[in-house]
Amino acid sequence: MSGERELTAKGLATRERIVEYAAAVTRERGAANTRMECVRVAANVSNSQLFHYFPQGKAEMMIAVARYESRTILADQDARLRTTRTWRAWDEWAEALLGHYDENGSRCGLAALLGQLDQDAPEIREVLAGLLESWEQAIAAGIRSMQSARKISPDLDADTTAGTIVTGILGGIVQMTVTGSTNRLRATVRASIATLKAARQ
Amino acid sequence: MSGERELTAKGLATRERIVEYAAAVTRERGAANTRMECVRVAANVSNSQLFHYFPQGKAEMMIAVARYESRTILADQDARLRTTRTWRAWDEWAEALLGHYDENGSRCGLAALLGQLDQDAPEIREVLAGLLESWEQAIAAGIRSMQSARKISPDLDADTTAGTIVTGILGGIVQMTVTGSTNRLRATVRASIATLKAARQ
DNA sequence: GAAATTCTGGCCTGTCAAGTCCAGAATCTG
């Protein structure tokens, strides 16, 4: 047993499985209301295992959950946005985003974590800040693709616009968790695309 | 002692004072991390008083806090927006909003409550939904004032636009709590005003 | 001045959940 962690492939797999179930519970109940006991039952592991893989306890686990959600969202968005060269692709991006929430009914891994920022967990804040940053970059890359394809004017500031779009999505998600309706998210995402189209070339 | 509550003027004043301090503590530490003990000390009352005025305990108190914050925000926004007839007034509105957060450094009563939605408190959700609704209406009223003054085209849908503006503000506030910076809020509020100006008449 | 209320302040209980500990079983790896 060295100072650092050495996990076998099996160990890593188990740890990852725990994180996935923990993320699911967190999405369902919010980070604050996520009980280690619930995760234990959901992941079907023993208590010892939980604390074996997360010696720092719940705090460490929630950071892992934040990283997991972050990775998941970014992988999806990156794939959809990096080489977006048609208006149709943007419409599909928007509908995919909205469709996700229409299906999952305001369960949102991002929103579930946002509620937990008050705690003593600056690391979660950092992870989420990184997620927002990368998300902006993915959208900015999509905008630049459109500019390369001469469909959006090069005068449009891709970074600023991308930032505003992410802010709008975030606000829409929050409104969804408050009101239970995706109306505002829908309106905002469509307004974002309208803004892009207003800069048509 | 009748079935319903009968509070003297003094009693009401004390209750209100408790709510104000509770709101301050909540802003500082977030709803989840707000301890009755902290409120007790801050408001300088005894434990019995706390539970005398809030027989349902913390849950009831947080609802009162939500109503208080809601009232405070709306009173301010209503005053600024209901009869906004000049572009300058909009700029002042925006700067007041941004200035507030630059001063208070990401302390936000609204954000502090948003984090607490996971809990078993549907009433807080309702209060916040009402706040957002009224806020939208205040902004829509401001837009209509501009339309009456023939400064914004009557073709602009005041309600939809107001909804998008509130969504953007909300997203900016959330990003502020995550990143600690008001940059995105600033960009979004300015983009909102730019959208209005784009519908100049 | 009597009745009700407002208020103090401490003490006590209950609950919930995080995290520890341990003895032993199963599994993997060289």
Place this chain on the structure above:
DNA sequence: CAGATTCTGGACTTGACAGGCCAGAATTTC
């Protein structure tokens, strides 16, 4: 097979915090 790890499961400790209880003091109100 030997030695490490993975894993079970339960019992246990600890701490935080909500909330109740009570005896009595101050204040208000009629």
